[in-house]
Amino acid sequence: MTGMDVTERVLARADANGEAALERLFALLRIPSISTDPAFAADCVRCAEHLAQELAAVGFEAKAHRTPGHPAVVGHDRSASGRSALFYGHYDVQPVDPLSLWQRDPFEPALDTLPDGRTVIRARGAADDKGQVMTFLEACRAWREETGSLPIPLTILLEGEEESGGASLPPFLREHAAELKADLGLICDTGMWDSETPAIVTMLRGLCGEEVVIHAADQDLHSGMFGSAAANPNRVLARILADLHDAGGRVTIPGFYDGVPELPEALRRQWEGLGFDAAGFLGAVGLSVPAGEKDRTPLEMLWSRPTAEINGMGGGYQGEGFKTVIPAQASAKVSFRLVFDQDPHAIRTAFRDFVRARLPADCRAEFIEHGSASAIGFDTADPAFARARDALTAEWGREAVFIGGGGSIPIAGDFRRKLGMDVVMAGFGQKDDRVHSPNEKYDLDSFRKGTRSWVRILGALAQRPAAS
Structure with a gap:
């Protein structure tokens, strides 16, 4: 048989x-x-x-x-x-x-x-x-x-x-x-x-996961008594995270694109032949406009380009109703999808340096590692x-x-x-x-x-x- x-x-x-x-x-x-x-x-x-x-x-x-x-x-x-x-x-x-x-x-x-x-x-x-x-x-x-x-x-x-x-x-x-x-x-x-x-x-793609916690005052503060005079970790963190990308969608961390070559032409043609429906891909989740690097196709961004994404944020009162408080700390979880020869350990170090360089007086950053892997x-x-x-x-x-x-x-x-x-x-x-x-x-x-x-x-x- x-x-x-x-x-x-x-x-x-x-x-x-x-x-x-x-x-x-x-x-x-x-x-x-x-x-x-x-x-x-x-x-x-x-x-x-x-x-x-x-x-x-x-x-x-x-x-x-x-x-x-x-x-x-x-x-x-x-x-x-x-x-x-x-x-x-x-x-x-x-x-x-x-x-x-x-x-x-x-x-x-x-x-x-x-x-x-x-x-x-x-x-x-x-x-x-x-x-x-x-x-x-x-x-x-x-x-x-x-x-x-x-x-x-x-x-x-x-x-x-x-x-x-x-x-x-x-x-x-x-x-x-x-x-x-x-x-x-x-x-x-x-x-x-x-x-x-x-x-x-x-x-x-590879992966690098980071959690950053911004610390300021040693306790939560009344926003009427301390507003503007005291550093607000939420505002500090928001500014740092906003700086991660430029207006064209590129990641601004120094050295982030080290080890990322241009896509080989033969591979580009092979992917183009797959007939990827970018509009349908985004439309299926209620979106319509690609949000990443302006000079890249969606398929390139998904398979051959690195990313920096904010996966979670927290700080201050988030329960029912309203509480006028300046929190003592704020945190965010950020993941980096890596391609080709990007070094996840170098990316982690560069991100931490990026955050520290933007810390104002009276603030400090704590970092928690959440795993890494190469592409x-x-x-x-x-x-x-x-x-x-x-x-x-x-x-x-x-x-x-x-x-x-x-x-x-x-x-x-x-x-x-x-x-x-x-x-x-x-x-x-x-x-x-x-x-x-x-x-x-x-x-x-x-x-x-x-x-x-x-x-x-x-x-x-x-x-x-x-x-x-």
């Missing part, structure tokens, strides 16, 4: 498992594994143990490993021969705030029907990343149940701190490098090019990329494309730098999944066809090269 015949049998098995697979996903989604909030630490442990049991049920030798933070789940099944792979996903999720904007309990998953007729899975973590993780686990389950084994040697690594900085993962990779080493990395934490076209992400790109000459692209094309009926990614997945860079692996990043998220927002969803088709896609990819990776 040919490899193609076997894959068709496994696809049929995945289809037959559809309802049970959905129930298994729902059970995972009900666990509120919010990694950034200590109140949910026990739930993160429970989620890790749940996944270790799921891996064991699929035939993996699995364990939830303790770390200084949340557990890391590792499963091995190396019984097959051939080129080995390490699959990565994360089980932690973002906080649900503001809860009032959710249509239902974020951790009570349900199927919804959208106005366009699509059926979606509604829950926190449905798209990021529990639904995506389960597409891979269900593909492994189908291979195991139909053939008795997996097509290639596999290790699965599921972490619990991706949404909260991932401080425990780099040392875990160093300590377990020999155990995790494989020939190829696989990640399912990305999305489709459009609703019908699958994609493999070959480059990702990463992969050479698609590895045959695994072509095989994965062909497998995706066969499943979705549209030619899969290689694209850049605007987000950051630090583990992809760690796989390259610490474990020496190229990484195929294939995911099935849609642009309207509301990731990190209230009412997050994952298309039911993304879950089911995502599972079938991984069945095909695993089968394709197991193929031996043709004899010359």
Whole structure:
């Protein structure tokens, strides 16, 4: 029986498992594994143990490993021969705030029907990343149940701190490098090019996260008694943040663009050929005018240009009613998405120098680090990329494309730098999944066809090269 015949049998098995697979996903989604909030630490442990049991049920030798933070789940099944792979996903999720904007309990998953007729899975973590993780686990389950084994040697690594900085993962990779080493990395934490076209992400931006706190008086002050005479941290911080960009949208931090080359012409033409609909991209979220660098296209800004974004601000009274107070401190969280050879550590230092240079008398700045990662790109000459692209094309009926990614997945860079692996990043998220927002969803088709896609990819990776 040919490899193609076997894959068709496994696809049929995945289809037959559809309802049970959905129930298994729902059970995972009900666990509120919010990694950034200590109140949910026990739930993160429970989620890790749940996944270790799921891996064991699929035939993996699995364990939830303790770390200084949340557990890391590792499963091995190396019984097959051939080129080995390490699959990565994360089980932690973002906080649900503001809860009032959710249509239902974020951790009570349900199927919804959208106005366009699509059926979606509604829950926190449905798209990021529990639904995506389960597409891979269900593909492994189908291979195991139909053939008795997996097509290639596999290790699965599921972490619990991706949404909260991932401080425990780099040392875990160093300590377990020999155990995790494989020939190829696989990640399912990305999305489709459009609703019908699958994609493999070959480059990702890096990230640098900073929190700055401006301190002035040693207590909150009555604005009638101290207004204008006392430094106001809110006003100081607002001026500093406003200085981050010039009128053309460029970041003004000295040295910020060091390591950022112009986009190669061949890559520019390839991206232009994708037919990106900038108006539709912004229109889908109620906007119409690109707000970044005036001389760059939206796709350039998303994939090949760095950013400085203010993600949160606070200072003074923000409760009901009104309170005339000059706060003792004000804070902001600022993230930098990095590209090409930008050094996140140099960016962090430059930002802090930028803030300090703008501090007036009687004010001081405190800085809190929130993780960093360099940008990463992969050479698609590895045959695994072509095989994965062909497998995706066969499943979705549209030619899969290689694209850049605007987000950051630090583990992809760690796989390259610490474990020496190229990484195929294939995911099935849609642009309207509301990731990190209230009412997050994952298309039911993304879950089911995502599972079938991984069945095909695993089968394709197991193929031996043709004899010359």
